[in-house]
Amino acid sequence: MINELDALRLIGERFSGSRNGVEVGIGDDAAALRTEPGKLLLVTTDCQVEDVHFVKSLISPEDLARKSVAVSVSDIGAMGGVPRYILASLGYTKREDGAFLEGLMRGFESAEEEFGVGLVGGNLSSSERIFLDITVLGFVDPARVVTRKGASPGDVIYVSGTLGDSALGLRILRKDGKGGKGGRLAERHLRPEPRLALGKRLADGKLATAMIDVSDGLALDLKRITVTHGVGARVGVERLPLSDDYRVLAGEYTDDFYGPALSGGEDYELLFTSPPERRGEIEKISDMLNIDITEIGDVSHNAELAITDPGGNEIALKDGGFVHSGS
């Protein structure tokens, strides 16, 4: 069991060094941050709850902490911003020990380095289930911020990377555990890669008219940048970018081949719209960052989502998306 005062001291020691922009860090009532003039402050929060978002036996504490940060900074990237500070509010049960906390700390340290953020505050509570609630503060140029609103009919719909790997990976993890042939898919579930560089590049070039990260599944998140704002989306299911592992293994683990890609969730790829005349610039960014960016459809006038099969027939979705986390 974790002794709270010891834990707070440990955390204070690990994350209290003097860091850029941090006037007062961990150990006081609040963190005090010097903010920059001419920048817009972005702030978002996301929570991982045991047995809702993760199963303790399937993820290491390092990966759990890193993932909790990754999914939160992903929201900053989806607005074209750069994450800077994080606060971690942790709930832990009587079952966790010092090694678990130590693992979380290593995960936070690795996330600090990987995503360029500093842990500046947080909270510890006992709880019946573990939770990690992460708040991220970031910055963006006010003239460059990309929101969920702004897609126009005729815009092309793009998505980065591949879809469905995480959801399929989770399915495989639950059935077969770690390792084995689904290893790369499981890895995408356990160690998602937020597309920070891509989000910033698209925002800097004013290339995206609307953007979101795919956390609740393509179908639901696509609605959030189209239908919610009065325009529609037409997507051909055969255009969805799928990994080789997905193509080989999906048939074995689900009856609904496109299901994980359409509504599986937790991809953390960027989904965005852009006028067709900017296509060449997007291809250049794709080459430069070595990230696949795929055209999956276009924005339409009618405020509805239409997903079609190769024969042009509309596909009825089994559900609206993988809803577990908020906005």
Place this chain on the structure above:
Amino acid sequence: MINELDALRLIGERFSGSRNGVEVGIGDDAAALRTEPGKLLLVTTDCQVEDVHFVKSLISPEDLARKSVAVSVSDIGAMGGVPRYILASLGYTKREDGAFLEGLMRGFESAEEEFGVGLVGGNLSSSERIFLDITVLGFVDPARVVTRKGASPGDVIYVSGTLGDSALGLRILRKDGKGGKGGRLAERHLRPEPRLALGKRLADGKLATAMIDVSDGLALDLKRITVTHGVGARVGVERLPLSDDYRVLAGEYTDDFYGPALSGGEDYELLFTSPPERRGEIEKISDMLNIDITEIGDVSHNAELAITDPGGNEIALKDGGFVHSGS
């Protein structure tokens, strides 16, 4: 049971009006806030977990939401700052219904008005127990910020209001329920009043050398502004400010008369140190704001906490304080 999409829409409708400094509010990946040059950004997070920090049957959803904000903005006040924005990350179980969510929303709205903050973001998760994790962003003049570090030997130790009412009120609530003779004490537990105006006034006048809000009990929080930073504190137990209700009822509900005042927690009064020559100015602020401010002891060289009875004998504390929440 709460349908998450409906809930998010409801929250978006309630908290999405255009507000000062909010460029993008609820409904996007992150909130985007215009920050002011020459101000220091303060950020803090605090969590209320069901059956750890509250029992659902003893607090209304309105009071629960209001209290979750009150205890978090209190940390901003304890640094001399002004709270401005909040994010609410909520966990809810299958047992909560629409009326519960509606009650929470009313509590957040009332907190917005009372504390001058705007709800700009958040998250919803299912959970086995309710939790409300509140992040607050606020601002303070960099030359005025008051931290936990700064008390010098010879400084006077002050505390606002009265101590122990909340802890005693909780004890009475658990035993006798609401209403009855313990009503005013229970009220202090259910509807704490963060000392925002006092904190700001003390900071503006550069009157406090160190300051904290009493959330985990006087003994523990006093250590945090003295012993933790290499100085000591001497407090006479007979000097602790106690309410009339406390004096009348404490003997009936506890064997340890001073226990709730010394280590009960959740007072949310301001505990601060100040040089003796500033005494007159502090009295003026006390008069002007109509808040009692009591001298309870002084800061000493020896880095230890000494609490004495009227005979001058040191009192051994039963525990170090009411530890449930982090820094």
